[in-house]
Amino acid sequence: MRAYYSTRHVLDRAFSGLGYGSVALMALALVALLGPIIGKGLGAYWFRGTVEFRLFVLERFHRGNAKKIGIEHREAMRAREPFWAVLRAFEAEMESDSALRRRVGKDYHRFQSHIRELLGPIPGDSPPLLMRQQYGQTRWDRALVKRHQALHIEEWDYGDGTGMGVRVWKPRRLLYAGTALEPAFDLLENHLEAMLRPRWTWYGRFLTDESFDAHFFGGIWAEMLGTLCLTVFAMLVATPIGVLSAIYLSEYAPEGKLIHLLRLFINTLAGVPSIVFGLFGMAFFIHALNVTPSKSVLAGSFTLALLVLPTLIRASEEAIRAVPQAYREAAFSLGASRWHTVATILLPAALPGILTGTVISLGRAAGETAPIIFTAAVSMGEPLRWGRLLTAPTPALPWNLYNLCTEHAAVDEIRHVQFGMALTLVALVLLLNMAGIFLRARVSRQLKV
Amino acid sequence: MSEENPHVKAREFSVLYRDRPAVKKVTLSIVRGAVTAIIGPSGCGKSTLLRAVNRMNDLIPGCRTEGELLLDGENIYAPGIDVVALRRRIGMVFQKPNPFPKSIFDNVAYGPRLHGRLTRQELAERVEQSLRRAALWEEVSDRLHTNALGLSGGQQQRLCIARALAVEPEMLLMDEPTSALDPRATTRIEDLIAELRGSYTILIVTHNMQQAARVSDYTAFLYEGDLIEFGPTRDLFTRPREKQTEDYLTGRFG
Ligand SMILES: Nc1ncnc2c1ncn2[C@@H]1O[C@H](COP(=O)(O)OP(=O)(O)OP(=O)(O)O)[C@@H](O)[C@H]1O
Ligand SMILES: [Mg+2]
Numbered sequence: 001m002r003a004y005y006s007t008r009h010v011l012d013r014a015f016s017g018l019g020y021g022s023v024a025l026m027a028l029a030l031v032a033l034l035g036p037i038i039g040k041g042l043g044a045y046w047f048r049g050t051v052e053f054r055l056f057v058l059e060r061f062h063r064g065n066a067k068k069i070g071i072e073h074r075e076a077m078r079a080r081e082p083f084w085a086v087l088r089a090f091e092a093e094m095e096s097d098s099a100l101r102r103r104v105g106k107d108y109h110r111f112q113s114h115i116r117e118l119l120g121p122i123p124g125d126s127p128p129l130l131m132r133q134q135y136g137q138t139r140w141d142r143a144l145v146k147r148h149q150a151l152h153i154e155e156w157d158y159g160d161g162t163g164m165g166v167r168v169w170k171p172r173r174l175l176y177a178g179t180a181l182e183p184a185f186d187l188l189e190n191h192l193e194a195m196l197r198p199r200w201t202w203y204g205r206f207l208t209d210e211s212f213d214a215h216f217f218g219g220i221w222a223e224m225l226g227t228l229c230l231t232v233f234a235m236l237v238a239t240p241i242g243v244l245s246a247i248y249l250s251e252y253a254p255e256g257k258l259i260h261l262l263r264l265f266i267n268t269l270a271g272v273p274s275i276v277f278g279l280f281g282m283a284f285f286i287h288a289l290n291v292t293p294s295k296s297v298l299a300g301s302f303t304l305a306l307l308v309l310p311t312l313i314r315a316s317e318e319a320i321r322a323v324p325q326a327y328r329e330a331a332f333s334l335g336a337s338r339w340h341t342v343a344t345i346l347l348p349a350a351l352p353g354i355l356t357g358t359v360i361s362l363g364r365a366a367g368e369t370a371p372i373i374f375t376a377a378v379s380m381g382e383p384l385r386w387g388r389l390l391t392a393p394t395p396a397l398p399w400n401l402y403n404l405c406t407e408h409a410a411v412d413e414i415r416h417v418q419f420g421m422a423l424t425l426v427a428l429v430l431l432l433n434m435a436g437i438f439l440r441a442r443v444s445r446q447l448k449v
Numbered sequence: 450m451s452e453e454n455p456h457v458k459a460r461e462f463s464v465l466y467r468d469r470p471a472v473k474k475v476t477l478s479i480v481r482g483a484v485t486a487i488i489g490p491s492g493c494g495k496s497t498l499l500r501a502v503n504r505m506n507d508l509i510p511g512c513r514t515e516g517e518l519l520l521d522g523e524n525i526y527a528p529g530i531d532v533v534a535l536r537r538r539i540g541m542v543f544q545k546p547n548p549f550p551k552s553i554f555d556n557v558a559y560g561p562r563l564h565g566r567l568t569r570q571e572l573a574e575r576v577e578q579s580l581r582r583a584a585l586w587e588e589v590s591d592r593l594h595t596n597a598l599g600l601s602g603g604q605q606q607r608l609c610i611a612r613a614l615a616v617e618p619e620m621l622l623m624d625e626p627t628s629a630l631d632p633r634a635t636t637r638i639e640d641l642i643a644e645l646r647g648s649y650t651i652l653i654v655t656h657n658m659q660q661a662a663r664v665s666d667y668t669a670f671l672y673e674g675d676l677i678e679f680g681p682t683r684d685l686f687t688r689p690r691e692k693q694t695e696d697y698l699t700g701r702f703g
Contacts, residue, residue: 255510326547330609333503333541334560334616335533344559349550446596447550 037422044420048140049201051076052120056135056217061209072197079194083187084123087115090181104175107153111172114150118143119195131213138217139416140198147188206420210383215404215417220424222383226297226394227428229384230376231366233301234308238365239358241305242312246354247342249313250320270310275370277307282374295393297384300376307371308361315360319353320346349447352440359436363429369398379403397425456481456620456650457502462516464497464506471497473674474516479667484642484651486665486682488658490697494674495654499622502652503539504532537564540613540649544625546605548597548612553580553589556597556608560616575615583611584641603634610641620650628656639664658698662686670694 051072058064094101094108112122120136121128128134137143153172156165173185209219253259281303285291291298323346331341347354369377377399384394401421404414455478464472472494479485487495497506504525506512517524525535537560548556557576561567567575576593580586585607589600597608606626613621623642627635642651642664655661661668662682669679670693678685678694689695 324547326543326545327549329505329508329541329543330547330549330612331559332508333505333536333543334563334612335537336559336563337533340563345549 034426037419037426040415040419041421041423041426043141044416044423045203045206047201047203047416048198049203050136050138050140050143050196050198052136052196053138053201056138060212060217061205063205076195076197079191080119083119083184083191083195086181086184086187087112087122090176090179090184093180100179104179107172107175108181111150114146118146118150118192132216135217136196140196141416142413143192143196143198147192151185151188207424211417214380214409215414216410220397220400220417220421222381222395223397223400223421224424225383226377226396227366227398227425229297229389229394230300230304230372230396231362233297233390234304234365235358235362237301238305238308238312238361242309242357242361243316243347243354245309245313246316246320247346250317251338251342251346266310266313270314273370274307274368275373277303278371278374281306281371285375292391295374295376295378296391297376297394298390300372300394300396301390303371303375304365304368307368308365311364312357312361315357316350316354319350319357322353323349352444352447355436355440355443359433359440362432362436366429366432367398367425369402372396372399379407397421397428401425454481455479456521457652458517458519458522459498460517460519462501462514462518464494464501464512464514466497466509467511471674472501472671475671475676477669477676477679479650479652481650482647483666484646484653484664485667485669486661487652487654487669487671488656488661488697489671489677491656493671495671496624498671499624499652499654502620502622503536503541505541507532537616538618539620539622540610540616540618542606542609542613542621542623542626545629546602546609548600548605548608550596550598552594553597553600553608554593557611557615559612564616579611579615580608582614582645583607584637584644585611601634603630603637606630606634606638607641610638614645614649618649620652621645623651623653625654625656627660635660658686670697672697 051069054064054069055073058066058069090108094105116122116125116133118137120134137146148169151172152169153175155168155170157168158165160166171185173182176182176185203219206219207224208221210221211218249259249263253262281299285299285302286294291302327345327349328341331345336344376393377396378393379395379400381393381395384392401418404418404421405411408414457479459475459477461474461476462472463470463474475498487498489495500506501514501518502520502525506514514526518526520535520538524530549559551559554576557579558572561572561575577586577590580589585604588604589608597605600608606629610621610626627638630638639660642653645651646666653661653665665682667680668682668685670677670685670691672693678689678691680690685694686698689698
């Protein structure tokens with residue numbers, strides 16, 4: 001019983017408590033992080049799409065049943081007719097009542113632009129330039145936000161004297177009480193569904209559709225393809241170099257000061273911040289070697305390859321070293337040369353470990369932002385084309401995710417794209433990891449019984 | 450078994466690990482086709498001497514030799530010797546069974562594939578013949594393409610013998626081949642050695658004096674790197690010439 005209170009026991013319990021605590025904290029952080037990414041990210045793929053969405057897909061991508069969508073569109077247009085009639089009546093009223101025009105003319109303009117964002121061009125408008133002005137809201141969740149803006153006037157209340165305004169939404173209909181516009185608010189409130197016809201939509205092509213009008217429409221194909229190309233080429237460059245270096249270090253290198261120093265360099269390189277790799281990549285590959293005159297997939301891939309090389313070398317070297325010495329001796333005693341032993345015995349036996357290193361590097365290369373900022377990534381750009389797969393710059397998921405969240409003109413309007421990109425990136429890395437684990441398990445099973 | 454034409458002859462042969470001698474000026478002749486046992490207390494240099502014969506010590510940094518070690522009259526430490534060709538003539542079996550993590554067939558075929566251009570048919574024949582010689586064929590003929598690591602320890606060791614035999618060596622080096630095996634598997638290996646005797650020159654290191662007495666024609670007794678006594682097994686065991694040998698055989702040290 002006394003031992004129960006001994007210092008050692010208390011310390012022991014404290015440590016295991018800390019252990020459990022930190023594991024629980026990790027799990028919590030993971031849930032807190034992945035929850036929104038998955039929840040909101042799925043919203044890019046699965047949402048209530050309006051008739052405007054179907055119309056857009058039909059007109060830009062030529063997908064969908066033209067006849068059915070045509071009918072649906074006409075029905076929606078018919079449902080909007082009473083609303084347009086109210087607007088026309090109110091405009092006629094303003095025409096004859098200049099006091100009214102002075103009182104609400106400015107606000108009516110604002111109201112109109114909200115309506116244009118919600119439903120698309122108002123009949124009689126001249127054809128708009130931007131694609132985002134040619135269609136109404138394609139997503140029902142965004143439509144509800146726009147409706148709220150149309151139904152309310154945003155005001156700031158500075159009443160509490162702190163100088164910090166509080167936003168209040170005032171019903172817009174109060175401003176138009178007694179005018180011909182009044183029924184418009186009821187129509188918006190009660191009949192918007194008929195005007196936009198929302199329906200649950202699975203938009204799997206988000207992954208493979210090009211984007212339009214600065215990501216207001218379409219998918220993330222350019223970013224997807226860019227990340228895939230960068231990652232694949234980076235690994236194609238890094239894996240052979242990494243494995244060959246590991247073979248040299250573990251099987252050929254004479255133990256000595258020089259090799260010791262080399263290992264030290266490699267380990268230090270693994271800890272260098274990725275932005276430094278980015279700058280180095282630009283200075284070395286673009287300015288010094290001039291692999292391409294400016295940013296390109298090639299320069300980016302080389303930089304990423306450099307970034308993952310230390311990890312790759314270390315993992316591979318450890319895997320090769322871990323192969324039992326008995327295998328080497330057996331091979332040598334049978335008259336195998338060093339290289340033959342490496343090729344036929346060591347590499348196959350070390351393959352699971354090498355694969356693990358490759359997969360970890362793959363995930364890292366896919367997700368890194370800093371190394372590609374100066375070497376490969378552009379905010380807006382065409383998807384890569386076959387002929388210029390390597391020499392062109394490209395959008396890429398990590399960089400454009402950052403870009404869309406911070407530098408886009410309408411950050412709030414495209415939240416679903418941001419979360420969709422985040423989800424896709426996470427899923428991509430997860431998928432690559434799973435593939436690696438699966439492959440590793442298969443290879444290991446073949447090596448064991 | 451002529452003693453005039455030894456298969457291997459050591460002349461004032463020493464092996465040093467970073468200038469520390471592990472085998473000191475050993476001179477002895479190994480008779481062609483006979484089984485020669487090397488016995489001695491732990492750390493006396495048995496493995497070192499054995500591994501010198503197929504130059505496995507080359508793999509150890511800082512290890513070098515002095516004197517001569519002749520295989521068929523040719524010094525295997527002379528400059529210009531093709532080590533790969535040398536190892537091809539001398540098979541080796543290790544203390545712990547060490548089959549590759551490959552199929553039984555691929556294990557046995559590893560050596561032949563390295564060296565010769567055999568047709569598929571010839572390769573299959575070579576594998577079967579080697580497995581038969583190692584007395585393993587009956588047990589594995591129906592699962593040649595399963596992983597070798599699924600065999601029992603004794604089977605694995607016989608597989609390693611088959612793997613060495615498949616290269617068609619003249620000589621087999623065995624470093625305590627039964628110390629990791631149970632008595633039944635040990636008996637099978639000893640029977641096998643008896644069968645291989647005559648066709649191959651066999652050099653076997655053993656800790657087990659009964660085993661040396663059972664399987665070998667000649668015995669060398671090493672002590673702290675020195676060759677104390679070497680001669681026909683029967684003579685060495687029944688009337689040892691040296692005091693140290695007698696002490697060791699009667700278990701007074703070791
Ligand atoms: N790789 C090595 N580097 C340095 N010294 C070594 C090495 N291998 C063996 N030695 C030394 O050489 C001597 C002989 O070793 P060896 O392995 O030949 O003995 P052994 O007779 O086979 O012993 P055991 O019966 O325990 O296997 C020992 O003193 C050992 O410490
Ligand atoms: Mg030994």
